[in-house]
Amino acid sequence: MGPPFTDLPSELLLLIFSLASSHRPTAVALSLVSHWARNHVERNLYHTVFLSSSRSLAAFIATLNSKPDAFAQNLVKRLSVTALGPISSIDEVLKRCTGVTSLVCGFSVPSYVHCARSLKQPVAPLETTTFRLPIAPREQHLIALACRDGLDMSIISPLVTHLRIQLTPATTFESVARLRELPYLTHLAIMYRHGLYGSASSIKEMLGPVLEEGRLRILVIHVTGTGSEAHFKEIKEWHPDSTLGIIGTTMQKCLRHRSPTRIIVKRVSTAVLPRWEQGGDIWDDIP
Numbered sequence: 001m002g003p004p005f006t007d008l009p010s011e012l013l014l015l016i017f018s019l020a021s022s023h024r025p026t027a028v029a030l031s032l033v034s035h036w037a038r039n040h041v042e043r044n045l046y047h048t049v050f051l052s053s054s055r056s057l058a059a060f061i062a063t064l065n066s067k068p069d070a071f072a073q074n075l076v077k078r079l080s081v082t083a084l085g086p087i088s089s090i091d092e093v094l095k096r097c098t099g100v101t102s103l104v105c106g107f108s109v110p111s112y113v114h115c116a117r118s119l120k121q122p123v124a125p126l127e128t129t130t131f132r133l134p135i136a137p138r139e140q141h142l143i144a145l146a147c148r149d150g151l152d153m154s155i156i157s158p159l160v161t162h163l164r165i166q167l168t169p170a171t172t173f174e175s176v177a178r179l180r181e182l183p184y185l186t187h188l189a190i191m192y193r194h195g196l197y198g199s200a201s202s203i204k205e206m207l208g209p210v211l212e213e214g215r216l217r218i219l220v221i222h223v224t225g226t227g228s229e230a231h232f233k234e235i236k237e238w239h240p241d242s243t244l245g246i247i248g249t250t251m252q253k254c255l256r257h258r259s260p261t262r263i264i265v266k267r268v269s270t271a272v273l274p275r276w277e278q279g280g281d282i283w284d285d286i287p
Helices: 010-020 024-031 035-045 054-065 071-075 087-096 109-118 173-181 200-212 228-236 243-254 273-277
Strands: 048-051 078-081 102-105 139-142 162-166 187-193 218-224 262-267
Touching: 048 054, 054 087, 071 087, 078 087, 087 109, 173 200, 187 200, 200 218, 228 262
Parallel strands: 048 078, 078 102, 102 139, 139 162, 162 187, 187 218, 218 262
Antiparallel strands: none
16 A cells, blocks of 8 residues: 555645644654655745754754755745844844844844944945844844844834834933834834833833824833732823823824824733744734
C-alpha cells in the first residue's frame, strides 16, 4: 500500500499543509519532512519572525542568504527584533524585510542610529528627523531598549497607523508632541508605570498636541506597576469628563466631520510579546 497522501488531489494537499502550518511548531515539524513540504509551509513559517538573540539573528541572516533576494520581502510580514545586537545585523534584517507590516522594536535606538550613520544609510526624513527605519510598517510596538532613552522619531515609520510606545523617565513632552507629524496615525497606545509623572494629568498634557490634530480615533492607556489602590486612583483620573475628554469634545466642535478620540484605560502587565506572538494585538480588546 502506498503513502496515504499519494491519491489526494494536489489542491487538497496544499490546503491541508496550509492549515496545519498555521501552528508554528507544526510548521517547523512539517518543514523537516521533505523539500516539497518545506516549500509549501515556508509562507506560514516565515510570516512571523522573532529575533531575540544574536544567535537567532545570525541564523535568520544565514537563511536569507540561502534564499532568493525577494524571499524576505515577500514572506516576512510580522517581525519582532528584541535582540541586543549586533546592531549591524539588525540593520541588515530591517533592510531586507521590506514587506513587514507589523514590527516590534526592542533594541537600542541610539545604537541603531549610530550604526546607520556609520553605514551612511540613505533616508527620507520627516521634517527635522535625520534618520528613520529603512522599512515602513503600518503597525509598530516600541518596547524595552527602544524607549529607554526616550522617544526618537527616527525609529517610527512615517506610514504607521497603529503605534504603541512605552513612556520612561527619559521621555520628553516635546518628543511625544512630535507624534502629530505622523499623517496616518489613528491608533495610539501608551504604556507607563503609575506615578511616573506624578499623576495622569501630566500624561494628558503630554498627549494634548497629538489629540488636537483630530486624526486620532483610538487612544489606549496601559498603566503598569504594583499597588491596586494606586492603580485605581490613577485610572479614575482618565474618566471621560477629565481634561482629555474635554479636548476631544472641543475638537469635535471645531471639526464637525470627525469623531472625538475614544479612550480605553486598563491596568496591564508589562508583557507585550506573548499576545503579539500569538497573532493577536491590543486593538482586539476594543469592543
